[in-house]
Amino acid sequence: MRRILVLEDEFFLLDSMTRYLRGMADVRVYGYSTLKAACQGLRDHPPDLVFSDIRLPDGSGLGLIKEMQQLGTAAPLVFISAYSADHRHAIPNSGNITVLEKPVSLKKLRDLAEQKLRRPDESGEFQFDLSDYLQIAAMGRHSVRISCGDYGAIVILEGQPWHAEDTAGQGTPAFNRIVANWETHKQEVPVICSQQDVGTAGPQTLIGTLDGLLLDALRAFDEAGRDAETPAEPALADAGDFDRCYECGVEAMLDRDYVVAHKAFAAAAKMQPNNGLVRANLERLGVLIEQQAG
Template identity: 25%
Template sequence: MIQVLVVDDEALVREGFSHILNAADDIKVVGAVPGADAVRAVRELRPDIVLLDIRMPDVDGLTVLADIRRFQEPPVVAMLTTFDTDEYVTAALRSGAAGFLLKDTDPEQLPQLVRALARGGPVLSSKVARTVVDGYLDAGARDPSAVRLTARLTERERDVLVLVAEGLANTDIGDRLHLSTGTVKGHVSAVLNKLEVSSRVQAVLIAERAGLLAPSKEEDAG
């Protein structure tokens, strides 16, 4: 059972997300609290996943994210936002957020996205990925610092990183590359260490900036 904590200052949002997720057989919302109660709730409820509003009137979502990331075994945190562009996205990804979800995400997709987070995959709502992430990465231009970082990776580690970018869990990566799950975990840890990041999303962003990921069809056409 995937245990989820919803953090948002709007009661309607908390209730809506709780209702949708609790309808799934494998997901349980263990708490739904405003931002001021987030850190205490994480400490007491020990959720697997935290869905955290990035903009709250009583406390900054980035501050809450930083506090949660200081836990010895922090849960996976995905940020919630109302807008498909948000100036806080870059800071949140660099601070260890595992993804971004729009609050108007299709209810049918929401449980799937939570499952992807639980598997360790990076999760970015399509609108966020296109209008925010691609934008701040300056798509089409390779970042020299990212190229230098990815040059540290072995060929196998690059293969693993590309599959992480596809959102695959360790078991799925192992099946694809004919490796044990333990071996994949070792490769993922090595990738994060060599890229000097703390989350899969951050690693994927560096891979994107370094030009390791397959270009889109639009880029192919150009």
């Protein structure tokens, strides 16, 4: 049984995240709304994966980094915050730490959890991500060519990003496309790292630091995925499924589509009229709809 720790101070979002993640097989989810409670949870129920907000009522979610280090917990840590850009300078550059901007859909949350909890392959070794290869090359000041199947290649020269090329072009746009294709098809795309001769590296087409290029590429990938998510409004009145209506309401709230969210929670309220959380969300949405109209 794998354990997931979720730290989120917005109760409706904490409830939705834990509820949705509990739908995964062989997973136990522990939800906390304060940093203090989450730190205790790290000791009581050592997690295999952590999702955390950053701005909390009793401190910063970044405090989990030090706490996990002291406890020797090597679980992947995913920060999800609307203010992540304000805190990136304080977040260590580690392949074990992921930073996402709110809002994050529940489907993407569970897909990420399944990816992070994936066990080692049959060889007993973990597969490196593209970013791992790039960062290892940068830290070791290596000169390498990193090829991602047929999607293109990135050249690191003496630890510095030098060149990227794919079938559509080169430079930063090619770098972004290679990263996006890797993130989309990572289970199918082999990564091959070979030594690059400095004298045959060709002209430089990448400008900037590796961290900056990766951050921009991943942000563009996340935004493209978010824009592509255009969930159709379900036939809520006929759904007859409380969890489906509830999750639809949460998704719509995250997308700031308050009218659809209100319809979803209203349908959920018909099925569970005494559910206090549903009633609270309906009241909140009534205010938000009025503010949006005004």
